[in-house]
Amino acid sequence: MREGSSSGSVAAMPASAAGIIKHSVTIAGHATSISLESAFWEALKEMALERHLSVAALIAEIDALRIENALSRKNLSSAIRVYILEALRDIANRAPRAD
Numbered sequence: 001m002r003e004g005s006s007s008g009s010v011a012a013m014p015a016s017a018a019g020i021i022k023h024s025v026t027i028a029g030h031a032t033s034i035s036l037e038s039a040f041w042e043a044l045k046e047m048a049l050e051r052h053l054s055v056a057a058l059i060a061e062i063d064a065l066r067i068e069n070a071l072s073r074k075n076l077s078s079a080i081r082v083y084i085l086e087a088l089r090d091i092a093n094r095a096p097r098a099d
Contacts, residue, residue: 027060034059034077043084 022035036044048058059080066079074082 025056025059027056027063032076034080036077036080040081040084043088044080047084047087 019038020035021038021041022033023041024031024033026032044058045055048055051058053061059076062080062083063076065083066074066076
């Protein structure tokens with residue numbers, strides 16, 4: 001699978017038995033690899049589609065936020081997981097609650 005935009009591209013590598021999938025990503029001309037569980041890759045793809053972005057463009061945004069917020073000590077895979085978790089929490093908090 002290859003998805004690209006002006007800000008980068010993503011190429012999938014085979015999944016391990018643990019369900020972790022490693023992707024090679026090019027962000028602003030720099031190659032890196034990201035390992036995420038398949039559920040996180042699926043959520044990332046859905047979020048990118050919802051925002052009309054490529055997966056690589058969304059990853060580039062997350063990376064920029066990570067650096068901007070002085071979270072650069074976190075690796076990019078961790079930053080992506082936290083980004084997805086926070087987005088899902090926001091959705092859950094906006095949902096009407098039945099009491």
